[in-house]
Amino acid sequence: MKRQNVGQIRILEAFLAVLIIFSAFAVSANLTITRSNMESDDLASVGLQALMQLDSDGGLSKLIDEEDWVGLRETLSLTLPAGTSFNMTVYDEQMQQVNPTLISNGALIGQKTAFVEYVCVSRKPLFRCYVIHLQLAVAK
Amino acid sequence: MKAQKSKLAANSSGQLLIVTALVIAILISSTAAYIYELGMETNNTPTQSISNFVLALKASTRNAVISSLVNVSNGGEKTTLAANLNELSQLFASIRNIGFCNLNFTVPNDAQYDSGTRISWNTNTGVSSAYVNFALSVYGIAENVTVNYAINITTATTIGGYFIKTEGDGKLVNLTCKVYNEGKPALAKNMSVFYENLGSWIPANASNNLSMVDYGDGTYAISFTADVPSETVHVLVKVYDMRDIFVQAEAFCNEF
Numbered sequence: 001m002k003r004q005n006v007g008q009i010r011i012l013e014a015f016l017a018v019l020i021i022f023s024a025f026a027v028s029a030n031l032t033i034t035r036s037n038m039e040s041d042d043l044a045s046v047g048l049q050a051l052m053q054l055d056s057d058g059g060l061s062k063l064i065d066e067e068d069w070v071g072l073r074e075t076l077s078l079t080l081p082a083g084t085s086f087n088m089t090v091y092d093e094q095m096q097q098v099n100p101t102l103i104s105n106g107a108l109i110g111q112k113t114a115f116v117e118y119v120c121v122s123r124k125p126l127f128r129c130y131v132i133h134l135q136l137a138v139a140k
Numbered sequence: 141m142k143a144q145k146s147k148l149a150a151n152s153s154g155q156l157l158i159v160t161a162l163v164i165a166i167l168i169s170s171t172a173a174y175i176y177e178l179g180m181e182t183n184n185t186p187t188q189s190i191s192n193f194v195l196a197l198k199a200s201t202r203n204a205v206i207s208s209l210v211n212v213s214n215g216g217e218k219t220t221l222a223a224n225l226n227e228l229s230q231l232f233a234s235i236r237n238i239g240f241c242n243l244n245f246t247v248p249n250d251a252q253y254d255s256g257t258r259i260s261w262n263t264n265t266g267v268s269s270a271y272v273n274f275a276l277s278v279y280g281i282a283e284n285v286t287v288n289y290a291i292n293i294t295t296a297t298t299i300g301g302y303f304i305k306t307e308g309d310g311k312l313v314n315l316t317c318k319v320y321n322e323g324k325p326a327l328a329k330n331m332s333v334f335y336e337n338l339g340s341w342i343p344a345n346a347s348n349n350l351s352m353v354d355y356g357d358g359t360y361a362i363s364f365t366a367d368v369p370s371e372t373v374h375v376l377v378k379v380y381d382m383r384d385i386f387v388q389a390e391a392f393c394n395e396f
Contacts, residue, residue, distance in 0.1 A: 013154035017161035024165035028172030048192050052199050058383065061203065093231055117237035118196055119228075121203035123383060125211040127224040129200075129231050 044114035047086070047136045050079040051118045061122040064090055064130050069099050077105045080136070087135040090120075098130065113137045190280050193238045194287055197276055201243070204228045205270050205291045206383050209257065213268040213295075213386040218255040221270055222247055239280035246273045266379075266389030269294040295385040296320040299377050301362075302396040309369045313393055315362040317377050325358030329380045335366045336374035342366070371395075 054060040054075060063072040076086060088103040114136045122128040208221040222245075229243040247256025248271055258269040270293045277286040301315035313335065319328045331352065333344040344350045348364040355361070366373065373393040380386055 010154055013157055017157045020158070020161040020165045021168070024168040024172075027169050045189060045192050048196055052196055055199055055203065058203065058206070093227070115237075117235060119200045119231060119235065121200045121207060121228065123203055123206045123210060125207065125214055125216065125384070127204070127207050127211070127220075127227065129204075129228060131231070131235070 043084075043112055043136050043138060044116050046081060046084070047114060047116040047134050048118065050076065051116065051120070051132060051134065054079060055118075055120055058123040061120050061124075061128075061130065064098065064120065065122050065124060065128070067099075069101055069103050073103050073105060076103075081138075084136055084138045086137075089133045091131040091133070093129050093131075095131065190238055190278060190283060190285055194276065194278055194285055197232060197241065197243070197278075198274075198287070198289065200232075201225070201228065201245075201272075201274055201276070202291050202293070205272055205293050206385070209268060209270040209293050209295075210384045210386075212257045212270070213259060214384075218257050221256045221272070225272065239278050239284075242277040242279075244275040244277075247271070248273075261388045261390075263390050263392065264300060265296065265298050266387040267294060267296045268385050268387040269296075292322065293383075293385070294320070294322050295326070295379075295381045295383070295387045296323075297377065297379045297387050297389050299375070299389045299391040301375065301391055301393045303373050303393045304396050306365065309367045310365060311368055311373055312365050313363065313373050313375065314396075315375060315377065315391065315393070317360040317362055317379070319358045319360070319379055319381060321381060321383075327354075327356075327358060327382055328360065329382050329384065331360065331362075331380070332378045333362055333364060334376040334378070335364075335368065336376070337366070337368050341376060 051060065059075070060072075063075065072088070076088065080086060085106050086104060088099075090098040090103070092098050116132075116134040116136065118132040118134065120130040120132055122130070204224050205221070208216075208224045211220045211224075212218055225243075225245050225247075229245070232241040232243045235241050247253070249255060252258050252260075253269075253271055256270055256272050258267060258271070260267040260269075271290065273288070273290045275286065275288050278284065297320070298318045299315060301313060303311040303313045306312055315333070317331070319326050333350065334341040335344055336342070344364040344366065348366055350364040351362070353361040362377070371394075374390065375393060376388060376390050378386070378388045
């Protein structure tokens, strides 16, 4: 009877060993998932840096001053990484929406989303400030 | 004795398997945890977010100073700078994206600067400048950041030259004009040249065979002809840099 049970115990032990190793993998995978949740902050950072890059030579405020919404959409599409979809809204100092049409490169489809708020100051002699709300999404 | 030993080894091989699996699992878990911690250190997101936010606000203050200098250099009031920055400060206070923002600034009033701006358009050199000291505080959820910094926006030009006599009162004037932004060579967006004749400024244009050579490094070679009876030619060059900041300088040209 004892001899017969040895084989079953071996199988049980092997299962236990496999279970232990796979539990380690499961823990590691969970850690990776937690890490990727934080990537929405990275996306916001990418969005903010794109706006800063456009604004570094006053180009962003120039496009807004000239109400060139198509140009703004195209420029932002080129600046943001491929596969990033965005919705942009421009407000004046009284938080009244400036852009009459939606500045977007498509529907915000993606698992990672981020929101960026940016203050854009016009370089024109007549002082003007704009508050830009940029929503970003990227498919994983 | 030997048989007993091998029997014992055979009986405990399963436990050995479990122990080995446990060791491997610990190794996998600790490696994953280490990589995760390393990633956390390099991507310390709250700090990165707030520092990026501060950088963005600094960029906005810089543009506000440029806008004010464009205004003042084109004839606006010197108080424009402080007024614009007050307006910007109020806007910053209304932003609640990362935290509460507080922008304080001081504009120097000394021998060089008046309300933070300096308009010094003289012979051979012209300077249009704005200087502001900022203290920007961001009170975030995770941390507070206070940054002290100064913004100096300066557009300067230098002019020098000579003339060669042609016929009668005719003179061929050659000028070298240099443009600087914050002390570094910069390009001009627009440049116009005038010369003084009988107490009035005459614009040099195509009828004066005006020629401007842009060397691409902020240096411009200008030449034109003028009928001026005086022994020296008094010239004035007006420059708009790429940011629309205006600066001008005069020069007295003597015969080469």
